[in-house]
Amino acid sequence: MIFLEKATVYYLQFFHFEEFSQEKKKSMWRRSPSFILDERRSSNSPPMADTTRGPFQNPDSISAYYQTRAAHHGVITSDWLAQAQAAVGGVSGDAQHDLSVTDLGNEKSFNVIEEFNNWRKQPDLAEAVAAIRALAAVIRASEASTMMELEIELKKASDTLKSWDKTSISLTAGCDLFIRYVTRTSALEYEDFNSAKSRLLERAEKFGEISCKARRIIAMLSQDFIFDGCTILVHGLSRVVLEILKTAAQNNKLFRVLCTEGRPDGTGVLLSSELSKLDIPVKLLLDSAVAYSMDEVDMVFVGADGVVESGGIINMMGTYQIALVAHSMNKPVYVAAESYKFARLYPLDQKDMAPALRPIEFGVKIPTKVEVERSARDYTPPQYLTLLFTDLGVLSPSVVSDELIQLYL
């Protein structure tokens, strides 16, 4: 009798689907709990299969930015090694292509990508700074005799850098910032070419110092928000956030840190290791334990890969989730970010950004039919953020756009 009832239900479902057109089937799919049956039917239908697979991202493309981060953090998995080797092949191809383009443009064998990669290898150097150092090298290698020619060369090199890794926001922001500085300077002051050129170089060199200084400024500004006995939740391994916590410890403040595990990179494990060296009490959480632990949290600290025009941030995957939980439980979310990470982007939702993909290892073999979400970062809208700690001061998210407008107009 029970078997008969189940069979009847199954049959009715099957019959039910026959009644609907393809269009309705799609809309039904979103709401119907019978997605398994629907998927089975769609797999039998070639046009549907083509439609569903078309918009998927190429699963083999890996964001170079996250490869570098993984290398810096010393996280090596077998999967990562295999894909890194494949990616190295791809990167070499790109490098060759860019080299030939640069040759045609400059008639010289200088390669801005190589220069950038060399700078990028330094763990403490921000990507934006590496980009600006690479552009400074372009200036040094340039044989232009007028500011106009130099600007054109820089613009070309900047575009080359940005297209090399479209997913890196700080790379784009760094390039835009430097080009903006160049165009503004040359427009406002009429010096002779050589002194202008050396001034640009000087500016580029100082930018690296600005980066380190920015971290210290942010660390100092943040101290007012850390009180004795507080518990801080941290997500992701941000150099700035680490600097903040280090400074607080040096100021003899007593506080506790909860770190998310940060799979698949294991950034939380690394951060907790660093913090324990500083004798800061630290607890490691599973990524899924955030809501469970949020009641003991007094504030959340996150870094940012990019700060966008809406005042929201783009950061390591999971940031948005944590911000939502914190917001619903009335815990402040503080973002620590250098101002050169401000970018003229305005995402409307999670899918409104170029996807930055990374390899994920689950420890067991994943069947090929199983789709894996490999995006490495998410977008947190400004309404879930409390304050931004930047080298320009402590800002509310709505001020980001104001700063960007004044900078770029």
Place this chain on the structure above:
Amino acid sequence: MHSAVYKVGLHYLSWDISGGNARCIAMLQAFQEVVKDYSTPPENTLNRDMTAQISSYVSFLIECRPLSISMGNAIRFVKNRIAKLPITLSESEAKASLHSDIERFINEKIIGADTVIVEHAVTKIRDGDVLLTYGSSTVIEMILVHAHELGKKFRVFVVDSRPKLQGKLLLRRLIKRGINCTYTHITAISYIMHQVTKVFLGASSVFSNGTVYSRVGTACVAMVANAFRVPVLVCCEAYKFHEKVQLDYSICSNELGDPNAISKVHGREDINYLNGLTNNAKLKFLNLMYDATPSDYISMIITDYGMVPPTSVPVIVREYQKEHLLQSSKIVI
């Protein structure tokens, strides 16, 4: 009375020319004709006399239809240029300078601004989108047409409302381009909103606190979209921004339309159920032209200065004014 101004006024009166940009361009072009035909009276200076003439023409235009905020800003621009004309210029030089200033305003602040807005806005349209727009807006039409030309696959809901039913005009133009459209009235908006992925709205103005001033019904559309968590993108040229702050739906700064338009159905003279009531002292017909949408319901404002949150409107206003001051100083140099 200059014939060009008179002609434009009649177009306003009969609603042949409507919409913030169209009215503004028509007015500025009429002013260019005025400048071209102008000659200074013997006992007066060009600056003072031309300003007085422009003022009288503006009064006439206001009688035909109240000014939009974009027109007000444009008039302020023209008067500012007149006031800043150096006395050392000859009359023909002054006229040529003024004519080109107005020409540049039209090309940069209106037409060029729309081009920039379109370039920004199409980046937010992707394949599979279902877009909703309300009424008829020139820049929204340009955005949809351009996105279509780029080969993007999307559908458009054109939402309309009585008594003007201007969405029909937009609908006709979109269909002619081969864009997939659905037409409905604003009363059905809560039913269709769950299918919509983005809402694009035009605006008559944006105030300093981010409030969007636009055709009546816009606030309703934005609020429904917000309730369904659909992003609302407002496209507005920077020259339409205003330093004013508006906190509520005050009627005192609205424009009243023809009250009879409410009680009648255009093209159906036989349908007139309220005919016997038009003289009733206890009954009033209220035909409002504009409403105000609080900034909370707006996801993004797309302007010729980029895509900004509503909280950044004061900075745009300031940069816009600063730009004009810079232009002034350049001219002085």
